[in-house]
Amino acid sequence: MKPGPFIHSGFTTQRLMFITTLAMIPMVAASIWENGFDAMILYVVSILSVFCMEFICQRRVIFEYSALITAVLLVLMLPANAPWWISVVGAILAVGIGKYFFGGFGQNIFNPAVLSRVLLMALFPAIFIMPEWTVDGVSGATLLSKEIGASMPSLSSLLLSSSPGSLAQAMPITVLLGGVILLVYKLIDWRVPLFYLATISLLSILLPGSEKILGHVPYLLGNPLLHIIAGGSLLTSFFLLTDPVSSPFSSNGRVVYAIIAGVFTMIIRYYTPYPDGAAFGVLLANAMVPTIDKYMLKLEASVF
Amino acid sequence: MKIPKLKNQLHSPIQRIRLPDSIQLQINGCIPLVITGDVVAAGSLIAKSATVGNIERSIHSPFNGRVTSVSHSTVDIEGDWPNAQTSAAHYEATGIEADKIRESCRMAGIVGMGGAMTPTHLKLIPHRPIDTVLVNICESEPFLTCDHRVLEEYPHEIECGLKLAMTAVGAENGLVAPKINNYTSGYERFLVEETLGRKVPVNRRPTDVGVLVLNLQTVRALYHAVFEQRPLTERVITVDGDAIKRPGNYLVPIGTKVGHILECCGWDENISKQIIIGGPMMGDSADKNTPITAGTGGVLALTSEQTAKVKDNPCIRCGLCMDACPLGLWPGQMDRNPSADLLACITCGACQFVCPAQRPIVKNIQKAKNAYLQKSDSL
Structure with a gap:
């Protein structure tokens, strides 16, 4: 039996997760800068809770960057005014249900942080609801649902200034910076953000408006830039969709996957009461990964 | 992610190593012709296989010495035995017609020096019409530069050896395959496709499309056998x-x-x-x-810094193994869903080289391959 190669590229899971952690630092810093002590508390509580959950599930003390990433991503998707205990519940859901229900790291179908965020939204809708929209049943807290006046904000103000919504939206340019770091180190497939954002842009122009859009946020119609920058799309495209465990195996499969996520995101944004469909888009695309893999492998196996 | 070349010794000229005091010849499948205590000369026949059809292997002593032990798979020879002759060519070159070349090749015990070690005189019998002889100089393994040096320092011998091989199989074209920058392009099937544009089907050999691929040092050994009457030692x-x-x-x-x-x-x-x-x-x-x-x-x-560590961390489904696989297989998951894909795998190891989880992919595939073969045998 051949012993296999004796040399290795040196690119290991640990290294991948470590650089991803570094890439998230600008986002975290920006969100703390904007929201102060409240945001800091959320991060600390979330990280502590995730590692406690890991200890309970694995029965040993571990330090893994993947767990740290889940904890930070979870907080980045929370609204800034969320109470501290929400990150405890979020950590329990992410690690317990998102990861160990499926058999642990590497076996999870869904991105643990996204699954946890969606469950939180179902369990505690009040936290994710902007007060002024409750009467309409429009829950959520992003620029996509908030009336910001008749005029569309400028690109620089969109990129640099804080918009109400999740912590990741504190300064969208930091999300972009993190994404560029991931792309430069080739930690993520460039196809995923490209095709995801392209699908969103295209659909924002092509999709006909609904009562929801026309009634509250008419400027969203046919405005790709706002759809890319203002919602959770940037964080989703670089950090959530690209999670290797819950995305397809082959590069062609990842293109299909990104497009599917984009379509779901836009349908939810336009035609459902939920303000931002990015999280749902990720989950639905995650669920389709086994199917995508199956058909893509059949296609690609025609090498012979 | 490319496999590094690490060809540090590209410019180091070939040196002869100090002769060892003792050597051990692997004679698996051959019958030893010497017994312990025999004095042998450089080039004398040590072991020979039973001739089955055309298959025949012969193994010669590289130096003058005395046989110290003989077993069914090995012969040990101790060097510098004072009474031995200085050199001996045990056979005579007979000519450069196709038959004679094959005969010299058989007598000299030439085998494929790329690793497979198939007797070369068998490859020189044209069962199918062969129009091109390709000398493989890809040397795709990192670090290895020996073939490059041999071509650099003995181009004339390679040229003559190639012409001999062409004569033996009746080929019109001879080609020293250009270097291609890809690790797996040294694999015969890809080499033929990339250099000649002929696709070799799975489980077929290049000879099926009229191409004979020979290793560079094999070609040189052929030259030595025919023109210098030197066996492969x-x-x-x-x-x-x-x-x-x-x-x-x-x-x-x-x-x-x-x-x-x-x-x-x-x-x-x-x-x-x-x-x-x-x-x-x-x-x-x-x-x-x-x-x-x-x-x-x-x-x-x-x-230890250069050596890969196998850790068997969970697969993170990053797809790098699939991108690295020259056959477009799914190496990281193939052992879980055994299929005919397993048999196509050439265990080149590119998948394990790139695997971030440092999983023993090659070992897993080989295990699954054996299980799959046993299962399909029993059906």
Whole structure:
């Protein structure tokens, strides 16, 4: 039996997760800068809770960057005014249900942080609801649902200034910076953000408006830039969709996957009461990964 | 992610290594023609296989010496035995017609020196019409530079050897395959496709599309056999790795033990973590007593920083193994869903090289392949 190669590229899971952690630092810093002590508390509580959950599930003390990433991503998707205990519940859901229900790291179908965020939204809708929209049943807290006046904000103000919504939206340019770091180190497939954002842009122009859009946020119609920058799309495209465990195996499969996520995101944004469909888009695309893999492998196996 | 070349010894001229005190010839499948205590001369026949059809192998002594032990798989020879003759050619060259070339090749015991070690005279029998002879100089394994040096220093011998091979199979074209930058392009099927544009179907050989692929050093051995009446008893290997103080390309007698080579090249035992015989991708682990065979391209002594660690972390489905696989297979998951894909795998190791989880993919695939073969046999 051949012993296999004796040399290795040196690119290991640990290294991948470590650089991803570094890439998230600008986002975290920006969100703390904007929201102060409240945001800091959320991060600390979330990280502590995730590692406690890991200890309970694995029965040993571990330090893994993947767990740290889940904890930070979870907080980045929370609204800034969320109470501290929400990150405890979020950590329990992410690690317990998102990861160990499926058999642990590497076996999870869904991105643990996204699954946890969606469950939180179902369990505690009040936290994710902007007060002024409750009467309409429009829950959520992003620029996509908030009336910001008749005029569309400028690109620089969109990129640099804080918009109400999740912590990741504190300064969208930091999300972009993190994404560029991931792309430069080739930690993520460039196809995923490209095709995801392209699908969103295209659909924002092509999709006909609904009562929801026309009634509250008419400027969203046919405005790709706002759809890319203002919602959770940037964080989703670089950090959530690209999670290797819950995305397809082959590069062609990842293109299909990104497009599917984009379509779901836009349908939810336009035609459902939920303000931002990015999280749902990720989950639905995650669920389709086994199917995508199956058909893509059949296609690609025609090498012979 | 590309497999690194690490061709550090591209410009080191071939040196003859100090003759070892003793050697061990691997004679698996051959019948020894000597007994313990026999005095043998350089080039004399040591073992020969029973002739079954055309298949025949013969193994010769690389130097003058005395046989110290004989077993069913090995013959040990001790060198510098004072009464031995200085050299002996045990057969006579007969000419350069196709038949005569094959005969010389058979007598000289030439085998494929790329690693497969198939008797070359068999490959020189044209069962199908062959129009092109391709000399494989890809040397895709990292570190190995011996073939490159041989071509650089003995181009005339390669040219003559190639012409002999062309005469033997009746081919019109001879080609020294250009170097291609890809690790897996050295694999015969890809080489033929890339250089000649002929697609070799799975489980077929290049001869099925009219191409004979020969290793560079095999071609040189053919030249020696026909024009110099020298049997195959030595080859050029690359010795490298960070635990070697004097790396380079060395001419070594076949049968030399790894320990002797390491000693001659300044092996630092303290920092040496892994000794490899062959290349770092598809080679084998070795110890000091492992002998060099005709198919060995190199001896490497890697430090612990250079050596891969196998960790078996969970697969993160990153898809890098699939991108690395030259056949477009799904190496990381193939062992879980056994299929005919397993048989297509050439165990090149590119998948395991890139795997971030450091999983033993090649081992898993080989296990699954064996299980799959047993299962399909029993059906």
